Amino acid sequence: xxxxxxxxxxxxxxxxxxxxxxxxxxxxxxxxxxxxxxxxxxxxxxxxxxxxxxxxxxxxxxxxxxxxxxxxxxxxxxxxxxxxxxxxxxxxxxxxxxxxxxxxxxxxxxxxxxxxxxxxxxxxxxxxxxxxxxxxxxx
Numbered sequence: 001x002x003x004x005x006x007x008x009x010x011x012x013x014x015x016x017x018x019x020x021x022x023x024x025x026x027x028x029x030x031x032x033x034x035x036x037x038x039x040x041x042x043x044x045x046x047x048x049x050x051x052x053x054x055x056x057x058x059x060x061x062x063x064x065x066x067x068x069x070x071x072x073x074x075x076x077x078x079x080x081x082x083x084x085x086x087x088x089x090x091x092x093x094x095x096x097x098x099x100x101x102x103x104x105x106x107x108x109x110x111x112x113x114x115x116x117x118x119x120x121x122x123x124x125x126x127x128x129x130x131x132x133x134x135x136x137x138x139x
Contacts, residue, residue, distance in 0.1 A: 085118050
């Protein structure tokens, strides 16, 4: 079902993998890509539970937009183990303008499909989503 504003459909796999991450913690991260020819959002890459934030950052292309989900584990000041699900809208300055526009116009609709996102990050370069940013936004 494509949306009139952006025309992007969301592949069922996108929601299924997100639910697996949320409920079973099957993945550390999920990278989503808009397939412009098919006019839909698809799963591009899945990160194993043992993978780190560095692995996640390395899986995002330097000059192309992506959406991503990252399951961030942290310890609170009270020494409690917690986790937050981050939605990252990756839109590097070096990406094509058309691509940035498509990702920006499709973001809200895509995010609504993924129920359970706790924190949203907008990043245009790697420093805007380094580990310290995740830590400060998680609390």
